Amino acid sequence: MNHRRSPEPLLWLLFSSGGMAAALMVPILLFLFGIAIPLDWFDPSYDHLSAVLHNWITRLILFGLSALALFHWAHRFRYTLYDGLQLKRYGTPIAALCYGGAVAGSVIAAALLLTI
Amino acid sequence: MTASTGRSYRRPIALFWWLSRRSYLLFVLRELSAVFVAWFVVYLLLLVNAIGDGAPSYARFVDWSGSSWVLVLNLIALAFVLLHVVTWFGLAPRAMVVRLRGHRIPPPQIVAAHYLAWLLLSAIVAWVVLR
Incomplete structure (x- = not known):
């Protein structure tokens, strides 16, 4: 076995940065935009939200959060399928699907955040 | 079989x-x-x-x-x-050993620091969105 070229350390680093980013940022964003604003507890104006979103710092943070969170998902989901459903024999297609999905999602996020 | x-x-x-x-x-x-x-x-x-x-x-x-x-x-x-937050922050002291002036910072303090950072960031996000 050739361990020198293993991508695992990089994938683990992305997983763990994504886990930290998601833990720090997702609860408040999900609470505000997924529960509080839909239930009308708060009603920030469209102009304000649009101004915040068009700030390049916001876009950079949202891109970083999206990409890292997706790689966090990819890594965990891959091992959930391996262990939870004992699908290790399909390891290669599962890994391709998970990390491929994370790459595709990151590209979509970048394209969206650059063009709005 | x-x-x-x-x-x-x-x-x-x-x-x-x-x-x-x-x-x-x-x-x-x-x-x-x-x-x-x-x-x-x-x-x-x-x-x-x-x-x-x-x-x-x-x-x-x-x-x-x-x-x-x-x-x-x-x-x-x-x-x-x-x-995810609770389990992630709970494992943080096992993932990182922080030393300050030669002394290892005790695990509960590392967990507390994570929650503190979490509260601070959440407050900043809420302020930016709702101000």
């Missing part, structure tokens, strides 16, 4: 092995939190797209996000994400 021709024997594991113990179930629930993290990214990008498309599009997004199935999905997602 086919006869084993190999050199090693592996005890078969039940497909739903993780239902047999509470700690196993909690482990699988923790792993499944990642699915809801991915859902959040999809939801966030839909929101970004709606805001980028103009005020009417954003109003339609808020209407849609208030429909009962989206609300229920987001509530479940929030519960799973909070499970």
Whole structure:
């Protein structure tokens, strides 16, 4: 076995940065935009939200959060399928699907955040 | 069952092995939190797209996000994400050993620092969104 070229350390680093980013940022964003604003507890104006979103710092943070969170998902989901459903024999297609999905999602996020 | 021709024997594991113990179930629930993290990214990008498309599009997004199935999905997602937060911060002292002037910072303080950073960041995000 050739361990020198293993991508695992990089994938683990992305997983763990994504886990930290998601833990720090997702609860408040999900609470505000997924529960509080839909239930009308708060009603920030469209102009304000649009101004915040068009700030390049916001876009950079949202891109970083999206990409890292997706790689966090990819890594965990891959091992959930391996262990939870004992699908290790399909390891290669599962890994391709998970990390491929994370790459595709990151590209979509970048394209969206650059063009709005 | 086919006869084993190999050199090693592996005890078969039940497909739903993780239902047999509470700690196993909690482990699988923790792993499944990642699915809801991915859902959040999809939801966030839909929101970004709606805001980028103009005020009417954003109003339609808020209407849609208030429909009962989206609300229920987001509530479940929030519960799973909070499970992720608690388990992630709980493991942090095992992932990092911080030394200050030669003394190892005790694990409870590392966990507390994470929660403090979490509260601070959440307050900043809420302030930026709602001010």
